[in-house]
Amino acid sequence: MYRLLALDIDGTLLDGRREMSDATVDAVRYAAGRGVRVTVCTGRSLPSAEEAVRHLPLNAPYVLNNGAMIYDAQGRRARYLRNLPSHLAMDAVRVFRGIGFHPIVYGPLPEVQYFYYDSFDPDNQAFIDYAAQNADRVHRVDDVCAFLRQDIACITVAERNERVESRESHIRAQLPDTGVVFEISPWDPGYHVITVMPAGVSKGDGLRRLARLLGIGLSEVMAVGDNLNDLEMLDVAGLGVAMGNGPPEILARADHVTASVDDEGVARAIERFIK
Known part of the structure; x- marks a missing residue:
């Protein structure tokens, strides 16, 4: 039973x-x-x-x-x-920017009412669709690092499968003190969603x-x-x-x-x- x-x-x-x-x-x-x-x-x-x-x-x-x-x-x-400590979130932003990915910062738990981005790939339809579906929650800002003075829920990225697969080992190696989750986008199977969270989560x-x-x-x-x-x-x-x-x-x-x-x-x- x-x-x-x-x-x-x-x-x-x-x-x-x-x-x-x-x-x-x-x-x-x-x-x-x-x-x-x-x-x-x-x-x-x-x-x-x-x-x-x-x-x-x-x-x-x-x-x-x-x-x-x-x-x-x-x-x-x-x-x-468990929120992601701000210094680890900053590390994730640095790593993603270094490989040409565009990080999204989610506000702290428990509410996670809003999320923030400062740049995006105009060819990344998965992100464009996601932002449109969450128009009341998404905010474009000058620099997402300005929102990392406090612990946050997570950092995410949506990128094409081939770009993610060739960089997965690098991302994991650069963020050893976090939990990094890779999943296929539920909205577009041509994309992966990468989520950086606290270790062990x-x-x-x-x-x-x-x-x-x-x-x-x-x-x-x-x-x-x-x-x-x-x-x-x-x-x-x-x-x-x-x-x-x-x-x-x-x-x-x-x-x-x-x-x-x-x-x-x-x-x-x-x-x-x-x-």
């Missing part, structure tokens, strides 16, 4: 059109009705995650920002959070902390995800389920592979494993 169900959002609950199917909503409602604690485990920040899951009957604290925060939505308070660590907070053993946890930043989460859970639309690395590490997001993968996994 699984007592905690952790669900990724983009590519898992939401399809490529950023829509959630009725079958998915019904399946989550069924799981909650069976007494299962249901939550999201996502790279999204609080405002973005709350908007995405507003129709779901979630009944456990959210794991947000790739595990950097556990947030009790009912009590409106963070149960755990991951969805897996966040899920482990949430299970301990709820008094639930990891063997009683089921997690569903589709992207590279879900690897640790699937490893930690007693049952790690990969969406059929995930990359080969996810499919290989999962305990079970369900259907794709367009073929009701979450609903099928819940139907099979939640009794």
Whole structure:
């Protein structure tokens, strides 16, 4: 019997059109009705995650920002959070600028209401689309370093796959005191999103902390995800389920592979494993 169900959002609950199917909503409602604690485990920040899951009957604290925060939505308070120290954020900006990438600075947890950039590649459609979708939260500034006088949630970059793959080892080597997450963009598979966070932070660590907070053993946890930043989460859970639309690395590490997001993968996994 699984007592905690952790669900990724983009590519898992939401399809490529950023829509959630009725079958998915019904399946989550069924799981909650069976007494299962249901939550999201996502790279999204609080405002973005709350908007995405507003129709779901979630009944456990959210794991947000790739595990950097556990947030009790009912009590409106963070149960755990870790910001990226400002000096490490400055290092990340320096490293990214040095290889021609354009860093984005996210404000501090818990709210992460705004994010900032000072330059962008006009050919980077992934960033242009992302900024347009978050027009009320994004701000262009003269220099993002001006916002690094305090600790922040994270630094991110969106770049074409080929540019990222040739520089991944360099980035990791230059930022040894941080956690660097590489994932395929949920909006454009031709791009990677790189996120620099505090060392040790991951969805897996966040899920482990949430299970301990709820008094639930990891063997009683089921997690569903589709992207590279879900690897640790699937490893930690007693049952790690990969969406059929995930990359080969996810499919290989999962305990079970369900259907794709367009073929009701979450609903099928819940139907099979939640009794």
